[in-house]
Every structure is written in C-alpha cells, then in structure tokens.
Amino acid sequence: MELRIHDAAVSVAATTAPPKTKAAKTVSPLAPKGGFPKLPHIAGAEFAAIEAGVKYKNRKDVMLVRLAPGTAIAGVFTKSTTRAACVLDCQAKLALKAPADAGAAIIVNSGNSNAFTGALGQQSVDAVTGGVAEALGIPATRVFSSSTGVIGEPLPHDRILAVIGDLAAGLKTDAVDMAAQAIMTTDTFPKGAAATVQGDGGTIHISGIAKGSGMIAPDMATMLVYIFTDAKITPAALQRMLSRNVDSTFNAITVDSDTSTSDALLLCATGQSAAAPVKGPVAKAFETALHGVMLDLAKQVTRDGEGATKLVEVQITGAASDRDAHLAAMAIANSPLVKTAVAGEDANWGRVVMAIGKSGAKAERDKLSIRFGDLVVAENGWRSPGYSEEATSAYMKNDELVIGVDMGLGRAKKTVWTCDLTHGYIDINADYRS
DSSP states (O other): OOOOOOSSOOOOOTTSOOOEEOOOOOOOTTSOTTOSOOOOOOTTEEEEEEOOOSSEESSOOEEEEEEOTTOEEEEEEOOOTTOOHHHHHHHHHHTSOOOTTOOEEEEEEEEEOOOSOTHHHHHHHHHHHHHHHHHHTSOGGGEEEEEEEESSSOOOHHHHHTTHHHHHHTOBTTOHHHHHHHTOSSOSSOEEEEEEEEETTEEEEEEEEEEOSSSOOOSSSOSEEEEEEOOOOOHHHHHHHHHHHHTTTGGGBOSSSOOOSSOEEEEEEOOOSSSOOOOHHHHHHHHHHHHHHHHHHHHHHHHTOTTOOOEEEEEEEEESSHHHHHHHHHHHHHOHHHHHHHHTTOOOHHHHHHHHHHSOSOOOGGGOEEEETTEEEEETTEEOTTOOHHHHHHHTTSSEEEEEEEOSSOSEEEEEEEEOOOHHHHHHHHTTTO
16 A cells, blocks of 8 residues: 655645534433543553644544654554545554654544545645654654544644644643543543553553444444553554454444444554563453453443433344354344334334344244343244233333343354434434534
C-alpha cells in the first residue's frame, strides 16, 4: 500500500457547514452507575482535548495523545470496502518498520468521519498528521489519526490545524477523561476501563477508552478504541495478543448490524513500567487483563446503543461448529423482531426460533432448547411443559437479559451482546445530519 505524506495543508471548500450547537443527550439508563472510572496514569502517554468546531459548538471534539519514544503499537481495523482515509493511512503506517526510538502520536476528531471524500480524504489526513508531526517533532509516519461522524462530507481540517498548537501545549498525563469525551458522537457517556498486572519487578498498568453507540456490528475491532499500557513488549507480540482477543470482545457485540467505515482499535505499549519485559506467566496474565479491558469497553458500547434500554447477552451452546455458533448468535442479536420484542418486554421466544432458522446454522427442531435467563421456554420441538407466561414476562422487565439457546448438535459455543431496538434509535438516526 502506497503511503502518501504531503507537506502542504489543503483547505476545504468554503461550502463546509459552520459548527452547530448540539442539544444535551440523556444518558443511557444502562450506563455504568459509577460514571467514568478513575483510570491509572500510563507513564509515557500524555493526553489533551479541545473544542475545534469540526461540527458542533461548545464541546470538545478533538483529542491528541503523545506517546514516548520506543512505544510499540498494534492495531485492528474495519474490513469495510469503503473504509475511511484515516483507516487506510493507519494501516499503511503500521506496516512500516518504526525506528526503535521513535515517538508517536494519535489525533482523533469527532463530528466528521472523513470517509467517502475522494482524494480530499487523504489530503486532509496528510495535513492533520503533518501538523501534529511538526508540533511534536516526530515523523509524520508515526502520527496516527481517526475521524468519526458523518460520512461523505469533506473534513474541515483547517479547524483542527488551528488548534494543534494549543493541544500540544496542553498535553498532560491525567487528561484521559477529556480525551474520552472528545471522541464521542451519539454516545451518551464516555467509556473507560482499566486493569493492573503484577509483573517481574513492578506493576503493569492498562487503560482504555472507546466511543461507539450506533453503526455497531464490527468485523475487526470496533468503533474507535484506544488502549494504553506501560508494558515492555514487542510490537509483534502486542499484535498477536490483540488479534487473538478481538473475536470474543469487539467482534462479539452488535447494536444495529451495520459496520462503520471508520472502525479502528490502536493498542499502544510505552515500555515505561518498572517491570521486566512481558514473557512467560506474566505474558499470560497480561493477556488475560487485556482481554478484560477489551470486553469491558465492548460491553459499554453495547450499553450505550442508540436508544437502548436493555442489554441482552445471547448464549449459544451445543452448536455443530464454531461458525454455526457465531451465525446463530448474531442472527438472534441482530434480528429487529427479537430486539423490538425485548424493547416491549414481550417474551416472544418464537422470534428466537425464527432467527435460528434463518441464520444458516445447522439446526434440528427437536434438539433445540431455548431459555430466557434460567427459565426454559422451549424444548423438544415446541413450548416447554413448564413454561410460565407470567414468570417469563416478569423476567423480561429486567434491564439485563440472557437469551440462551442449546442447539443440541455439538460442543461449539458463542456468546455475543446486543441491545433492544426502540423508537429512540429511529429518532437519533432520522436526523443524524441535521
């Protein structure tokens, strides 16, 4: 893949719409009760956020991260064939062999995804990453960018360039919460998660932030996610761990079955922990902790699904193959009929039967069993003899639900998370560009 870095900034057409004031959002009822968590500082990572007016007034919409020399970076990205210029640029840069002492940076804007914008897309990426490179004194090939928001509108990158100096001057270790807020679009709350691991000779810290609320059905990672650790680990080992843990976390969630053009996950290891390089038992513990942070963030994205009022865990067991388990789980999780029944607190298990039947997974009517929570609602080809409409309807009033299906055909299993589908989803997306 050709990497294009230009020195000159390219101005956006004068027809770019002026910033708008966005009405305050109602926080999702599924948001973590304690609010944004206190994340540990990651030595070698500094954050800043600012109002640039990319789309909206009176809110932070650009964030910058500066990473220490020697930072290892891994990434996973959307498999969309219409992925944004910033995604293509990140992929190209990660394919390059970075100097061992190279610093790095990440710059992210919300309000505009810079996707499907033709040649202007790469020109905007080059202008923004070039501006960061100059301000921080690092190679442009080590500046990674992400954009999230409306598709098909030129990115007004001059507004971002105008605040890079202030961002650089405002970098500090304790501003990750502001960074999490700046990357939000239709999100109703910022998302963060953390973990610590006892390494050989010191503690290893992991902190992550994410954004995502709609257009959520990833096929790589998810929305926008940035995870930072002070572990000493090679880029290759970091990439292997990240890739191994994507399918059971960010690829196991869905809000609306739509995959974004801009999904990106960057995992950055600064190597600043006092602990020895990650290997042996510590490597296993570190990967377990990393998986925990990834899953926590993924489930927070699902909790913030546009208009969501219920979190749904779909558990498939007894499938004939891993592929069949995945197909059945996602068919249930993505079914508008299942999701609207959940929104209406209707124990309509027949819609689960429908979803399994259309999924393409191998299934036999008389071997299926379906449960809502611990309540078996269907088995042996029809409604369970012990089925209670009253008990099942009462269960459906919970904020968090489990739909379990045993296929009765094998040992493969899959768990995914989704949310209900309410009028709120339509309200948000019917006027997304206005």
